[in-house]
Amino acid sequence: MKRDKPKYKQIIDAAVIVIAENGYHQAQVSKIAKQASVADGTIYLYFKNKEDILISVFTEKMGVFVENLKQIIKDESTSCEKLLKMIDNHFRVLATDHHLAIVTQLELRQSNKDIRLKINDVLKEYLVLLDHILIEGLENGEFNKDLDIRLARHMVFGTIDETITTWVMNDQKYDLMKLAPKVQKLLLSGMRA
Amino acid sequence: MKRDKPKYKQIIDAAVIVIAENGYHQAQVSKIAKQASVADGTIYLYFKNKEDILISVFTEKMGVFVENLKQIIKDESTSCEKLLKMIDNHFRVLATDHHLAIVTQLELRQSNKDIRLKINDVLKEYLVLLDHILIEGLENGEFNKDLDIRLARHMVFGTIDETITTWVMNDQKYDLMKLAPKVQKLLLSGMRA
Amino acid sequence: MKRDKPKYKQIIDAAVIVIAENGYHQAQVSKIAKQASVADGTIYLYFKNKEDILISVFTEKMGVFVENLKQIIKDESTSCEKLLKMIDNHFRVLATDHHLAIVTQLELRQSNKDIRLKINDVLKEYLVLLDHILIEGLENGEFNKDLDIRLARHMVFGTIDETITTWVMNDQKYDLMKLAPKVQKLLLSGMRA
Amino acid sequence: MKRDKPKYKQIIDAAVIVIAENGYHQAQVSKIAKQASVADGTIYLYFKNKEDILISVFTEKMGVFVENLKQIIKDESTSCEKLLKMIDNHFRVLATDHHLAIVTQLELRQSNKDIRLKINDVLKEYLVLLDHILIEGLENGEFNKDLDIRLARHMVFGTIDETITTWVMNDQKYDLMKLAPKVQKLLLSGMRA
DNA sequence: GATGAATGAGGTTTCATTCAT
DNA sequence: AATGAATGAAACCTCATTCAT
Numbered sequence: 001m002k003r004d005k006p007k008y009k010q011i012i013d014a015a016v017i018v019i020a021e022n023g024y025h026q027a028q029v030s031k032i033a034k035q036a037s038v039a040d041g042t043i044y045l046y047f048k049n050k051e052d053i054l055i056s057v058f059t060e061k062m063g064v065f066v067e068n069l070k071q072i073i074k075d076e077s078t079s080c081e082k083l084l085k086m087i088d089n090h091f092r093v094l095a096t097d098h099h100l101a102i103v104t105q106l107e108l109r110q111s112n113k114d115i116r117l118k119i120n121d122v123l124k125e126y127l128v129l130l131d132h133i134l135i136e137g138l139e140n141g142e143f144n145k146d147l148d149i150r151l152a153r154h155m156v157f158g159t160i161d162e163t164i165t166t167w168v169m170n171d172q173k174y175d176l177m178k179l180a181p182k183v184q185k186l187l188l189s190g191m192r193a
Numbered sequence: 194m195k196r197d198k199p200k201y202k203q204i205i206d207a208a209v210i211v212i213a214e215n216g217y218h219q220a221q222v223s224k225i226a227k228q229a230s231v232a233d234g235t236i237y238l239y240f241k242n243k244e245d246i247l248i249s250v251f252t253e254k255m256g257v258f259v260e261n262l263k264q265i266i267k268d269e270s271t272s273c274e275k276l277l278k279m280i281d282n283h284f285r286v287l288a289t290d291h292h293l294a295i296v297t298q299l300e301l302r303q304s305n306k307d308i309r310l311k312i313n314d315v316l317k318e319y320l321v322l323l324d325h326i327l328i329e330g331l332e333n334g335e336f337n338k339d340l341d342i343r344l345a346r347h348m349v350f351g352t353i354d355e356t357i358t359t360w361v362m363n364d365q366k367y368d369l370m371k372l373a374p375k376v377q378k379l380l381l382s383g384m385r386a
Numbered sequence: 387m388k389r390d391k392p393k394y395k396q397i398i399d400a401a402v403i404v405i406a407e408n409g410y411h412q413a414q415v416s417k418i419a420k421q422a423s424v425a426d427g428t429i430y431l432y433f434k435n436k437e438d439i440l441i442s443v444f445t446e447k448m449g450v451f452v453e454n455l456k457q458i459i460k461d462e463s464t465s466c467e468k469l470l471k472m473i474d475n476h477f478r479v480l481a482t483d484h485h486l487a488i489v490t491q492l493e494l495r496q497s498n499k500d501i502r503l504k505i506n507d508v509l510k511e512y513l514v515l516l517d518h519i520l521i522e523g524l525e526n527g528e529f530n531k532d533l534d535i536r537l538a539r540h541m542v543f544g545t546i547d548e549t550i551t552t553w554v555m556n557d558q559k560y561d562l563m564k565l566a567p568k569v570q571k572l573l574l575s576g577m578r579a
Numbered sequence: 580m581k582r583d584k585p586k587y588k589q590i591i592d593a594a595v596i597v598i599a600e601n602g603y604h605q606a607q608v609s610k611i612a613k614q615a616s617v618a619d620g621t622i623y624l625y626f627k628n629k630e631d632i633l634i635s636v637f638t639e640k641m642g643v644f645v646e647n648l649k650q651i652i653k654d655e656s657t658s659c660e661k662l663l664k665m666i667d668n669h670f671r672v673l674a675t676d677h678h679l680a681i682v683t684q685l686e687l688r689q690s691n692k693d694i695r696l697k698i699n700d701v702l703k704e705y706l707v708l709l710d711h712i713l714i715e716g717l718e719n720g721e722f723n724k725d726l727d728i729r730l731a732r733h734m735v736f737g738t739i740d741e742t743i744t745t746w747v748m749n750d751q752k753y754d755l756m757k758l759a760p761k762v763q764k765l766l767l768s769g770m771r772a
Numbered sequence: 773g774a775t776g777a778a779t780g781a782g783g784t785t786t787c788a789t790t791c792a793t
Numbered sequence: 794a795a796t797g798a799a800t801g802a803a804a805c806c807t808c809a810t811t812c813a814t
Contacts, residue, residue, distance in 0.1 A: 042779070044805095152379065183348075233796080572769055
């Protein structure tokens with residue numbers, strides 16, 4: 001399997017760095033190859049084309065969010081706590097990897113529709129897990145029974161995304177992690193029973 | 194003043210149509226010129242370069258949001274009502290102009306960092322006005338006195354934006370306007386005193 | 387009409403020279419542009435792509451053969467004389483333009499199947515005219531009534547083509563024109579009544 | 580000797596199939612290796628480079644024509660009969676091996692000048708044998724004493740080649756073998772004393 | 773002898789911008 | 794003011810060949 005070979009991850013990581021440091025439109029394949037210390041042609045032994053690199057970057061990295069969230073859902077805390085853990089996790093992953101934060105919040109959004117559609121497929125998986133938490137909270141009475149799941153999902157994800165994007169645009173100069181409990185509290189007060 | 198001449202608006206409107214119908218990356222200057230019924234070179238009598246067209250599209254169209262919001266702030270309703278009016282206005286403008294909705298929610302976000310930074314300057318004006326409503330609500334006791342204005346702003350704008358973007362991505366097939374009161378209610382329950 | 391503008395012919399002629407002097411696979415668009423004294427991009431105002439240049443080279447130049455042959459057919463000489471004139475014309479055009487001879491006999495034959503199929507369409511027109519001469523000769527009794535037109539066409543064209551190609555491969559070092567009457571005589575003796 | 584080892588022939592035969600089925604420009608070394616069931620690198624144990632494969636394909640396969648023709652020349656028939664046998668042999672070999680016919684008549688002609696020059700060296704051997712027949716016919720009075728050997732060679736080979744190429748281009752859908760006596764008769768009538 | 777992963781040079785085409793008319 | 798023909802820089806990808814195993 002190609003994605004288990006060391007060069008696969010090597011190229012993905014190189015792509016994140018190159019995109020973060022040069023911007024999406026200045027992230028030429030040759031730069032990524034150089035950063036990964038492989039020849040240009042080697043890229044094409046592991047990826048079909050440039051688009052495939054970009055989608056794989058998102059898929060591989062987003063996988064971490066999804067995996068973490070699956071763990072969070074499994075545990076036995078309340079839905080409220082799960083929501084906090086989710087926000088906390090989302091913030092932590094991006095606060096820990098500055099390059100990745102730039103890539104997901106700013107650069108990858110410049111990609112064309114084809115790529116964005118595939119990125120959305122990955123995102124959808126994440127949103128479905130978020131819905132699980134929301135539904136569970138509804139059913140166990142933690143959340144307001146009139147809550148519109150779809151709007152609540154928009155609110156939770158929109159707030160998280162907007163908060164992180166603003167933080168990235170401000171050059172990540174304040175502590176994102178500290179905002180997690182406040183964001184949770186703000187969101188919860190709007191959903192609680 | 195260039196922006197008062199008829200061809201200026203003509204080109205801006207052509208750009209919105211071309212970007213909405215062809216996508217950001219397929220919106221060549223020559224296509225915009227054709228749609229505006231002017232020669233390619235004429236574009237450069239009214240705009241410094243392509244970047245200038247795109248920023249102007251956003252500035253000119255965003256102006257409507259800002260103007261409307263200024264009117265809303267002036268009137269004598271409660272902060273809660275102002276928030277509803279703001280959401281309602283935001284939804285209405287985009288629900289009325291499908292091309293514009295596509296351009297602002299999807300296509301213009303593919304622009305490079307430079308353009309997006311300038312677009313953000315324009316957006317900031319809008320967010321400052323939103324802050325006015327939030328501060329007013331805090332001061333007159335409508336909103337929770339512990340409310341973090343910055344986070345509340347992220348939540349309000351993030352929720353609105355995510356809701357509209359999802360609606361555009363779903364081909365605008367449901368009635369966006371109907372969601373306005375629900376979104377307001379959801380947001381308010383998180384902020385109220 | 388694009389093909390009436392001076393730059394169109396300028397580029398076609400440049401292509402013939404570049405292909406003849408560098409070989410088919412070393413005839414880059416940039417070289418053709420340089421030879422034609424235009425910018426690389428200008429090529430694409432007159433031709434859809436590189437393939438289009440190559441096909442146009444053949445079509446434009448082959449047009450001369452076809453036009454000349456149409457004149458020959460119209461005149462009132464015998465079929466035998468027409469055949470001589472055809473051979474003579476074919477030899478003369480290529481003996482006069484050494485670059486063109488190299489391009490048609492050697493270089494253009496390296497093109498891929500798509501291009502060769504389009505080239506064949508043009509050639510077919512020429513062969514149809516040759517058939518006219520052969521049929522006429524059959525009907526007026528100049529040629530053997532048992533003559534198989536298809537085979538005769540193969541023989542006439544194959545002999546002409548092989549003779550010219552050998553001449554080109556030998557660096558055009560002998561006088562091709564002098565061979566015309568001998569080739570005619572040889573071919574005719576095989577077809578005469 | 581490398582050319583006696585089984586893998587040598589295996590690769591040559593694979594090359595003929597790959598070129599015939601994919602076309603000259605789509606006949607990558609890796610495809611030939613795959614078809615021959617050897618690794619890419621193995622090719623280079625038997626051939627200096629890709630050019631060497633292509634020339635060897637022609638040399639090996641052309642060898643059959645030359646060998647057969649040598650036999651034909653040795654026998655005691657008339658020059659006219661030898662000519663028929665030669666045409667018959669030429670047609671038969673290609674009519675029997677459809678892949679080979681495509682490769683020699685269409686695909687290999689797309690190769691660059693270097694390769695074509697080397698192919699011509701091989702062809703020359705064949706043409707020299709043809710000259711033997713023609714000269715013998717001249718000397719024994721079967722052919723016209725004014726016959727120009729060089730032109731006659733062009734005519735014989737050009738007619739054969741054009742006839743076969745047309746047959747291949749028409750997807751080999753009629754019986755090439757049946758044409759042999761007619762082609763001979765046509766050619767002979769032009770050369771006979 | 774055999775393998776196949778890795779290499780890296782090289783070319784077509786697009787499109788924002790200019791400037792002579 | 795308006796035109797639009799001309800410019801030319803810039804990058805993705807292929808594939809023949811090598812060489813460590």
